[in-house]
Amino acid sequence: MIQAILVFNNHGKPRLVRFYQRFPEEIQQQIVRETFHLVLKRDDNICNFLEGGSLIGGSDYKLIYRHYATLYFVFCVDSSESELGILDLIQVFVETLDKCFENVCELDLIFHMDKVHYILQEVVMGGMVLETNMNEIVAQIEAQNRLEKSEGQVLG
Amino acid sequence: MALKMVKGSIDRMFDKNLQDLVRGIRNHKEDEAKYISQCIDEIKQELKQDNIAVKANAVCKLTYLQMLGYDISWAAFNIIEVMSASKFTFKRIGYLAASQSFHEGTDVIMLTTNQIRKDLSSPSQYDTGVALTGLSCFVTPDLARDLANDIMTLMSHTKPYIRKKAVLIMYKVFLKYPESLRPAFPRLKEKLEDPDPGVQSAAVNVICELARRNPKNYLSLAPLFFKLMTSSTNNWVLIKIIKLFGALTPLEPRLGKKLIEPLTNLIHSTSAMSLLYECVNTVIAVLISLSSGMPNHSASIQLCVQKLRILIEDSDQNLKYLGLLAMSKILKTHPKSVQSHKDLILQCLDDKDESIRLRALDLLYGMVSKKNLMEIVKKLMTHVDKAEGTTYRDELLTKIIDICSQSNYQYITNFEWYISILVELTRLEGTRHGHLIAAQMLDVAIRVKAIRKFAVSQMSALLDSAHLLASSTQRNGICEVLYAAAWICGEFSEHLQEPHHTLEAMLRPRVTTLPGHIQAVYVQNVVKLYASILQQKEQAGEAEGAQAVTQLMVDRLPQFVQSADLEVQERASCILQLVKHIQKLQAKDVPVAEEVSALFAGELNPVAPKAQKKVPVPEGLDLDAWINEPLSDSESEDERPRAVFHEEEQRRPKHRPSEADEEELARRREARKQEQANNPFYIKSSPSPQKRYQDTPGVEHIPVVQIDLSVPLKVPGLPMSDQYVKLEEERRHRQKLEKDKRRKKRKEKEKKGKRRHSSLPTESDEDIAPAQQVDIVTEEMPENALPSDEDDKDPNDPYRALDIDLDKPLADSEKLPIQKHRNTETSKSPEKDVPMVEKKSKKPKKKEKKHKQKERDKEKKKEKEKKAEDLDFWLSTTPPPAPAPTPAPVPSTDECEDAKTEVQGEEDDAEGQDQDKKSPKPKKKQHRKEKEERTKGKKKSKKQPPGSEEAAGEPVQNGAPEEEQLPPESSYSLLAENSYVKMTCDIRGSLQEDSQVTVAIVLENRSSSILKGMELSVLDSLNARMARPQGSSVHDGVPVPFQLPPGVSNEAQYVFTIQSIVMAQKLKGTLSFIAKNDEGATHEKLDFRLHFSCSSYLITTPCYSDAFAKLLESGDLSMSSIKVDGIRMSFQNLLAKICFHHHFSVVERVDSCASMYSRSIQGHHVCLLVKKGENSVSVDGKCSDSTLLSNLLEEMKATLAKC
Secondary structure (H helix, E strand, C coil), rough: EEEEEEEEECCCCCEEEEEEECCCCCCCHHHHHHHHHHHHCCCCCCEEEEECCCCCCCCCCCEEEEECCEEEEEEECCCCEEEEEHHHHHHHHHHHHHHHHCCCHHHHHHHHHHHHHHHHHEEEECEEEECCHHHHHHHHHHHHHHHHHHHHHHHH | CCHHHHHHHHHHHHHHCCCHHHHHHHHCCHHHHHHHHHHHHHHHHHHCCCCHHHHHHHHHHHHHHHHCCCCCCCCHHHHHHHCCCCCCCHHHHHHHHHHHHHHCHHHHHHHHHHHHHHHCCCCHHHHHHHHHHHHHHHCCCCHHHHHHHEEEEHHCCHHHHHHHHHHHHHHHHHCHHHEEHHHHHHHHHHHHHHHCHHHHHHHHHHHHHHHHHHHHHHHHHHHHHHHHHHCCCCHHHHHHHHHHHHHHHHHCCHCCCCCCCCHHHHHHHHCCCHHHHHHHHHHHHHHHHHCCCCCCCCHHHHHHHHHHCCCCCCCCHHHHHHHCCCCCCCCHHHHHHHHHCHHHHHHCCCCHHHHHHHHHHHHHHHHCCCCCCCCHHHHHHHHHCCCHHHHHHHHHHHHHHHHHHHHHHCCCCCCHHHHHHHHHHCCCCCCCCHHHHHHHHHHHHCHHHHHHHHHHHHHHHHHHHHHHHHEEEEEEEHHHHHHHHHHHHCCCCHCCCCHHHHHHHHCHHHHHHHHHHHHHHHHHHHHHHCCCCHHHHHHHCCCCHHHHHHHHHHCCCCCHHHCCHHHHHHHHHHHHHHHHHHHHHHHHCCCCHHHHHHHHHCCCCCCCCCCHHHHCCCCCCCCCCCCCCCCCCCHHHHHHHHHHHHHHHHHHHHHHHCCCHHHHHHHHHHHHHHHHHHHCCCCCCCCCHHHHHCCCCCHHHHCCCCCCCCCCCCCCCCCCCCHHHHHHHHHHHHHHHHHHHHHHHHHHHHHHHCCCCCCCCCCHHHHHCCCCCCCCCCCCCCCEEEEEECCCCCCCCHHHHHHHCCCCCCHHHHCCCCCCCCHHHHHHCCCCCCCCCCCCCCCCCCCHHHHHHHHHHHHHHHHHHHHHHHHHHHHHHCCCCCCCCCCCCEEEEECHHHHHHHHHHHHHCCCCCCCCCCCCHHHHHHHHHHHHHHHHCCCCCCCCCCCHHHHEEECCCCCCCCCCCCCCCCCCCEECCCCCEEEEEEEECCCCCCCCEEEEEEEECCCEEEEEEEEEEEEECCCCCCCCCCCCCCCCCCCCCCCEECCCCEEEEEEECCCCCCCEEEEEEEEEEEEEECCCEEEEEEEEEEEEEEEEHCCCCCCCCHHHHHHHHHHCCCCEEEEEEECCCCCHHHHHHHHHHCCCCCEECCEEEEEEEEEECCCEEEEEEECCCCCEEEEEEEECCCHHHHHHHHHHHHHHHHH
């Protein structure tokens, strides 16, 4: 199970916060901060696994993250997930974002947080991996965008 | 109104959207909080407007603010409003906000039930999808219970997109509503073989999550997963399955044996590192489970270790990390194989990456031997010096202690060295593990008698430098070692070289800055020290010296009496009075030393930490019995304590001996006496078992080498351990020389005698005799201690509720709650226990229940045996002709009732249900099983005489056990058939969709070819249309979502929309498919006609007699009647037939007259009065639509005519 998915930038500003377990808002912010500090002090050329922050889970949980340009993508997962599998999944998620936003950059995530959520929803659902095939994910997103567009025309 | 609309849209133009909000926040960096609160006010205004677009926009902005840490729970109701918007665009916004902010405590969440249900059954797959996604995040026990059935239906949806989401969300539903697991499980299992890889992956995912928590319940799925593993190419699925096997193998070692080969193949063949890694992991798990009593799998181990070495040597830090992680698992069972890679692991200790260093540290634990321990610890000590972060340093510290102390100091050959290491570790500033070091010091000093002298000298040195410790690192962990030092010096004061000096050190004023509990130990041990000094002085006849010591005590103790710590104060004042008394005696020249030291006579034995817990409950003591009978003033209060003690009541028999006869009692009394004798508080004469242990010759003859203590030891802070390393090396060298000498002698002898192979002088671990021995290996335990080491499980574990036996057939009570129509709920009836005929009258009447239950019990037993044998057979190593007898996929249907039938197997044929299409299969299965049994030569359980299987399989009549029996019936009717395929179908309406019916078509492959590419094309009529996937035209065929291997059948469901339901109608259709066998593939077609009878639009709906009477009285129903002659069937069976074929339920039955009720999918009420005459039956009907009624009666006539 995936416990949480956090995206924040090099300064710790949250860009996407998705918890699959209930935490009050202030605790969520605290977790983001703590995770940011844990990840920040790590060089780019060391391993991408971190044994848990103190707030989520416990010994069974791991933080698996990737650093792309200005953004950190952090997944907090338990032992039922394959570490390398999750790393691949992060890659799939980022590539999907790239495809949907056409050369994604931090600004896209800042201004279209809702869309990022919709994309994530096609990859992970309720903490479980829903789809790993990028083409399938993109196809579903595009179909939903078309549906939204058609509704917009009726509205307009 | 129009004006308002216009105003609304103009307003909207000026509203901020999400982008504006984000931009605004970025532009107000200085007063962000103020700006946001302003925005929230605006949002509140927007939420008050009627325009849903404005609301949705506001909710979208709130979702953004939620991410920034703002609580948006106040807007929960508005979020629900947006969720219920008809447009997908808004709905999606609403569900997103809900998924981010709703939780079990959200009170309005119960308002969403109907909205979600509506969205789940929406014709648009994206509405359904968005609802499923949202629900997965905020599902509550209530929602789970209410929606479980709807979601289960979606698991068989035609769209894979919906199927996979529905399958995945089931895990969340199970967690919140564990009762749903058993009814839903058969279908979940079926989805493991879904043609869509996404759905399959989702099902694997869910079962893996379930099995991870309660693996034993899923062992029976092993054959199926095995098949998937060998056939699947999806790495993601493979990884999950392989991980699952890793969890299953500890429970069934035979499974492991079977797995080794395919896994090894995968390891060799795969290029995906993630897969390789998981394979290695599972092979390790297998090897661990096999490690006892199995021919060695050294080849597999070697392969794993080799592959892991490649990972560790890889430049990718991630692989390195994982390699080390997996290596540590091998270490537990096969330390030898890992030890050969010591170089590599030590190298990792120098890695720049802390995660990797920590993993390498884990491995060190198993790498040590008597030979290399000192070397490894030395290396670690240099790391301790270099380490920057305290966390890593602390980790190093605990690892050093772990490594050294493992299995009773097995690898320590020289305890002087170890003590000096511990002393060196005390130089660490800011460590949190002072208490750990202290505990080790105490443990070693107590348990290794030979070391006490040395330990005492080191500890006194530590005490001497106490000011250093106390001043620089006040009140943090490291001063804890003083606790140990003080105690050791006090307790073993006879070994002190300069006791007076130590006494002074312990009475220094600086000591009062130490934490209270340490001061308390100081005070206590000062007296011990004092006692031994007195003794020395008196023996030497130095009366003045003795008085001087007493004076010192009297002078210094008051500083402790003033302590704020109660313990310290109390002890100090107590002791001060004692010393003062001694002073008086000394003044009179009375020798006191003897008496003072008597205070501390005797030795303390180490007691096992669990000893207290293990004291058995004495005879006749019932801890659960009431001392005073509880007051039973009210019933509700009476129940509570019972619930509280429920668990204890279950546990008690374990602790309490069941029955004890006289002899037993006597024996126990004896044992208790024995125990008392051994208890330190009773101890008077007999030596404790530990002391006796020391007398055993095994310990005695171990060579204890005297260490030259001339080395200056008293300077703390000097790295001394190195000296001991050298000393130890010398000692070993001496030992070796001696041994060699002996060997040479022997050799010479041998040379003289026969010439034999001279073994190489290899020095194994065992050759190094330890310098000191751990004396007390076992700690004291109470006698009769119970061996059970059971940790009490956490009763709050959410996964515990899912520990459910899935092989047991379903009971009636386990059905998922199904949404009932409001009408029936509102029509309140006084008799609550009127049997609710929920499903096509299949439910047995009460009186027959008992009888059925018995049958079922029998079946259950049989089922279980079979299951077990199935697995046994699959696991057995006798060459199986077809190794994986996967449970044939059984057609699924829309209701959980049918899910039940799948589990119950043959029994259901008997229940007169829809099973005739299945009937050949169970027989086949049975047949095969019999064959298997023969091949195995295994006897079937003797409980059942031969033939009882048939007997049990005989129809159990549902409707009338006492009368003649109806042949098994099925609601599935034949649609069409040819040599390839047989189609049967069942049409069902659903109340949720007022003009839709679901057609379930079962396709059975009768040929020896695989049928694939199946497509169903139906010619729509004006009145009836098939629901097709979005974007496909009327003329396109609809694909069947599966393939059919030979002999297999499966069910597909299609939704049709019907305009008018008052008349029956027929639709023409064609099934086209490709039949593929060894010779090739051919295109085939099969035409069919779908017959929608009026009865198929009816839904069995229970109705109470009072509501029924009201309905008849209301007078807006038209009436019609029929009469059929020549009926010989019993009335009971007749009613059952009408119920079954025409979806009616019996409202009331009086003699040979019954009233019946049903309801159409469009809400028409249909009431019947059925009367049986001599040889005839008359049916009077009333219905809100006359055409519908007359058509229905015609259909009924046809049914009755067949009777």
